[in-house]
Amino acid sequence: MCKLEVENLSVSFSHYDRGLRQQMVEVIHGLSLSIKAGQIVAVVGSSGSGKSLLAHAIMGILPGNAVMAGRICYGGETLNAQRQATLRGKEMALVPQSVNYLDPLMRVGQQVRIPGADQVQAAQQRNLFERYGLEPGVEQLYPFQLSGGMARRVLLSTATLSGASLIIADEPTPGLHHEAARETLLHFRELADEGRSILLITHDIESALTVADKVAVFYAGTTVEIAAAEDFAGHGERLRHPYSRALWNALPQNQFQPIPGAQPLPGQLPDGCVFAPRCPAASAECSEIKPDMRKLRGGMVRCIHAS
Amino acid sequence: MRLEAKKLGYRYANDAWLFRKFDLSLQQGETVGLVGPSGRGKTTLARILAGYDTPLEGTVMLDGQPLPKRGYHPVQLVFQHPEEAVNPRWRIGRILNEGGQPDPFLLQELGIDQGWLERWPGELSGGELQRFCVARALGPQTRFLIADEMTTMLDAVSQAQVWHSVLAIAKQRNLGLLVISHEPSLIRRLCDRVIEWESLVH
Ligand SMILES: Nc1ncnc2c1ncn2[C@@H]1O[C@H](COP(=O)(O)OP(=O)(O)OP(=O)(O)O)[C@@H](O)[C@H]1O
Ligand code: SF4
Ligand SMILES: [Mg+2]
Numbered sequence: 114m115c116k117l118e119v120e121n122l123s124v125s126f127s128h129y130d131r132g133l134r135q136q137m138v139e140v141i142h143g144l145s146l147s148i149k150a151g152q153i154v155a156v157v158g159s160s161g162s163g164k165s166l167l168a169h170a171i172m173g174i175l176p177g178n179a180v181m182a183g184r185i186c187y188g189g190e191t192l193n194a195q196r197q198a199t200l201r202g203k204e205m206a207l208v209p210q211s212v213n214y215l216d217p218l219m220r221v222g223q224q225v226r227i228p229g230a231d232q233v234q235a236a237q238q239r240n241l242f243e244r245y246g247l248e249p250g251v252e253q254l255y256p257f258q259l260s261g262g263m264a265r266r267v268l269l270s271t272a273t274l275s276g277a278s279l280i281i282a283d284e285p286t287p288g289l290h291h292e293a294a295r296e297t298l299l300h301f302r303e304l305a306d307e308g309r310s311i312l313l314i315t316h317d318i319e320s321a322l323t324v325a326d327k328v329a330v331f332y333a334g335t336t337v338e339i340a341a342a343e344d345f346a347g348h349g350e351r352l353r354h355p356y357s358r359a360l361w362n363a364l365p366q367n368q369f370q371p372i373p374g375a376q377p378l379p380g381q382l383p384d385g386c387v388f389a390p391r392c393p394a395a396s397a398e399c400s401e402i403k404p405d406m407r408k409l410r411g412g413m414v415r416c417i418h419a420s
Numbered sequence: 421m422r423l424e425a426k427k428l429g430y431r432y433a434n435d436a437w438l439f440r441k442f443d444l445s446l447q448q449g450e451t452v453g454l455v456g457p458s459g460r461g462k463t464t465l466a467r468i469l470a471g472y473d474t475p476l477e478g479t480v481m482l483d484g485q486p487l488p489k490r491g492y493h494p495v496q497l498v499f500q501h502p503e504e505a506v507n508p509r510w511r512i513g514r515i516l517n518e519g520g521q522p523d524p525f526l527l528q529e530l531g532i533d534q535g536w537l538e539r540w541p542g543e544l545s546g547g548e549l550q551r552f553c554v555a556r557a558l559g560p561q562t563r564f565l566i567a568d569e570m571t572t573m574l575d576a577v578s579q580a581q582v583w584h585s586v587l588a589i590a591k592q593r594n595l596g597l598l599v600i601s602h603e604p605s606l607i608r609r610l611c612d613r614v615i616e617w618e619s620l621v622h
Contacts (some may be wrong), residue, residue: 126543160547160577210546211503241492258432261457261500261569284546287500287572290457290602316575363576366605371580375531 114189115147116172117279120283122183130151138380141166144183145406146310151300155321155342157360158331159376164314165210168281172207172311173197181251187279196341206277208268210284210314216275217255221251226273234274241270246293260406262289269297273304280304281312286320295344298324318345320365323364327412333376333387336406339413346400353414355392386416395417421428421483422467423495423564423596427560428462429477434503438464448563451590451597451601456617464601469539469598470497473620482563494518496518497555500569502549511608513537520559530555531578531586546573554582558589564596572601583610 117372124141141163156164169175171193185192187200197205226238232409236286242251245266256264258416265285272280282301284292294317301311302324317322321328322342330338338354348367349358362368372392383389385400392399396418404415422445429440438461446452456462467473467481471493480487482494499505508513514520516537527534530551541549550573557565567585571579588612590597601607607614 121547157575158552160573160578161545162575165545200475211501214570223505260459260463293458294602316573316579325600339511340489360576363580364605365576365580365603369580369609370578371584375533378533381535 114149115186116152116188117146117148118184118186119144119146119167119171120184121145122167122170122181122184122185124163124170125177125180125182126176127180136380136419139334140161141170142373142377143406144333144335146336146339148310148312149280150308150310151305152326153313153324155318155325155328156312156314156331157316157318157321157328158337159333159360161315161376162331163334164331165283168207168283168312171281172205173202174201174207186372202275202277203282204221204277204280206272206275208272208280208285215259215267217256219255219363220252221254221256221267225252225267225274229321238270239275239381241274242266244271244296246296261287262293265289266293266297271318274299279311279312280309281314283314284316285313286315286317303337308313318361319366324413330360334379335380335387335415336413337388337415341412344412353412353419354388354416355394356388359391388416421563421596422446422481423467424481424484425469425478425606426481427467427478428480429466429538430461430468430473430475434523442478443585443619444615444620446596446598448593448596449590450613451587451611453611453614454598454600454617455602455607455614456608457551458602460617460621462617464567466497466566466598466600469564470495470566472497492506492559492561494561494563495566496559496562496564497566497568498550498553498557498570500544500572502553502573503541504530505553506549508541511537511539512541512544512552515541516556518556521532521559522555523558524553526558526585527591529589531581547575547578551578551582554586558586562593566598566600568600569602570599571606572603579606 122144123361125137125139126135128138168173174255178252241410269285276400322345326339326340329336338357349361359372386404387403389395389399404417406413406415425444428442431437468475471487532551571582599610
C-alpha cells in the first residue's frame, strides 16, 4: 500500500490584475505521485515547477489565496485540512527550503527538541548534531548566529527527530559540504530502511540518485516523467522525456549544456505539450495535443513521441 | 583592476577567530574558485569583500586603493539564499531597479520574464528569485562578482544557462569572478584556478 498518494493535484492562486479583477492562475496541474513505506522518492526538475508547492499542499500549509483540487491520501485515507493539522510535525514533517522558517527568538537547542523531551530524546539530539557535524555549543546559539549550512542541518535535525513516518525534505543539502550532504542522505536511507517514507526535493540529482528508489521529474507545474534511479546514466539514453534528458545533460559533470528559452509562466502555458517550445523532438502535433501521463518501460512519461 | 584582501581577520563577538592574516588576490577577467567546509567563514569573507561588513583586521583594496565607502559598490555579491537578500515588502521591479535601470539584454539572457516584475518576492520560487539577484548584481559599474553558492538553488538547466550568461557578460565586460561552491564539478567547469580555504586560513 502507498503511504502517500497524490492524484491529479492542481493548485491555483488568486491574483488581482490591474483592473482589480480577481484572476485564477494555475501553478500545478494534473500532478500524480505516490510513495510507499520504505521508499525514497526524489523530486527533481525545473526551478518554479511547483516542487515546494507540492510539499506545502501535502503538509496543508499553502498560503490563504491558494485553491487546491484533486486528492491527497495518506495511509489510505484522504488528507483534509483537519487531518493535516493533526499529523503535521508528528506523522509528517517538513524540512523547509527557506532557512527563514527557524524561530529567530528561540535558541537552536530548544527548537529542535520536542517539548517535554526526555533524557533519551535529548541524547538522540546530541548524537544527531554530532553526526551532522554540529558542535554541542550550537544548541546555545540563536538562528542569526548560524551559517546557511548550519541552519539547514538544524532544520534537518528537527524533522528527523520528530519521529515522523513521512519526511518531506525540500532542498536539504545546498550549502553543505560534501561529507555533511552525504551523511544527510545516508541518514535518510537509514530512516527509509526503517519503514519511513522520504520525499526528497533536490537539484543535486547526482547525490539523490545514490539513495533514491525512484525519481519524479517536474516541469511547468506537473510531472513529466517517473523513472528508476538507474535510468539516469550515460547520455540519458534510458530516460523517457526530452526534458529529463536535457536536465541530465546540463549537469556540470555531464555536458553542462543549457537549452535555450525558459519554462512557460503559470497561466501562460502553451496549448499542447508544456515542453514543446523548447523541445528538440517537437512535431506539429506536439503543439496541439496535451500529452497524458502514460506507462512506458517500467516508468511513466508525458510525451507523445517517447518510446 | 585587482581586488586584494590583505591580512584580513574577523570573528563574531568573542568567538574564536574565523580567519586571520587572510590574503587573497583576484584579477579582473579571471574566474577563481574558493572551496572549503561550511560554517568556517567563506560567506563572511564574501560579505567583507563586497563591503557589507568591515574586517576587524586588515584591508580590502581595489587597485591599491581602499574600497569606496559610498556610491555603487564595484564588488557585488550574490548570496546563497535569495530570500534573505531582498526586501519582502518591495515588488520585484522595485528591487531590481535599486541598482539602476536593468539592461533588457541581461534580463533576457538570465531568463527573467517581464511579468515577474509585478510580483512580490514571496510569490516567486527560490530559483526565480535568485535570477533577479544575479541581474541586480550585474549593474554597469560592477567590476567583480562574488558568487556565494549562487546557483545551488537552481535546476541544472537554469544553472548552466545562468553561468553561460554570466561568463559571457564577464568576458564582454572583463569582470573578475570569485566562485564559492561545494560542487567540485561546477568549480572545474568554471574556474581558471581554485583556492582551498584551509590553505589560506591561519
Ligand atoms: N504565493 C504565491 N502566489 C502566486 N504564485 C506563486 C506563489 N508561490 C509560488 N508561486 C508560483 O508557483 C510556481 C511554483 O513555485 P514553487 O515554489 O513550488 O517552485 P519550485 O519547484 O519549488 O522551485 P525552486 O526549485 O526554484 O525552489 C512558481 O512559478 C511560482 O512563481
Ligand atoms: S510531446 Fe512533443 S514537444 Fe512534448 S516532450 Fe514529447 S516530443 Fe517534445
Ligand atoms: Mg522550491
